[in-house]
Amino acid sequence: QVQLVESGGGSVQAGGSLRLSCAASGRPVWSSAMGWFRQAPGKEREFAAAINRNGRSTYYADSVKGRFTISRDNAKNTVYLQMNSLKPEDTAVYYCAAGAQAMGVIPGAYDYWGQGTQVTVSS
DSSP states (O other): OOEEEOOOOOOEETTTEEEEEEEEESOGGGEEEEEEEETTSOOOEEEEEEEESSSSSSSOOOOTTTTTEEEEETTTTTTEEEESSOOOGOOOEEEEEEESOOOSSSSGGGGHHHHHHOEEEOO
16 A cells, blocks of 8 residues: 655746655555646546656656656655646646556556645736
8 A cells, every 4th residue: 555645736826836746655656657647626637747667767748848847766755746837727736646557647547646735826
């Protein structure tokens, strides 16, 4: 069993930055790919970014490519999402996910989920 706890969300103005963290406990996360998803009110959960087991490969949704950076520190059992040049359309609850065999872009690829952290971007 893996427990994931996100932190770092908040409210920023457009053009600002936030850094999300996802701390894992219960089992080392270095054994799985991890990802970040987001869900805006009234919309389905959507993929944002993923990183493979050793952190050498990453993948991004087109909507965040060039602005978001996913990274991981396996020694700290933590995954990060650096978000720059934020836009109002980035407003959503952001979820950390773990347990995938490979970088996945659908929620079903992951076994474990955090509770989410709210990100609000104002214009």
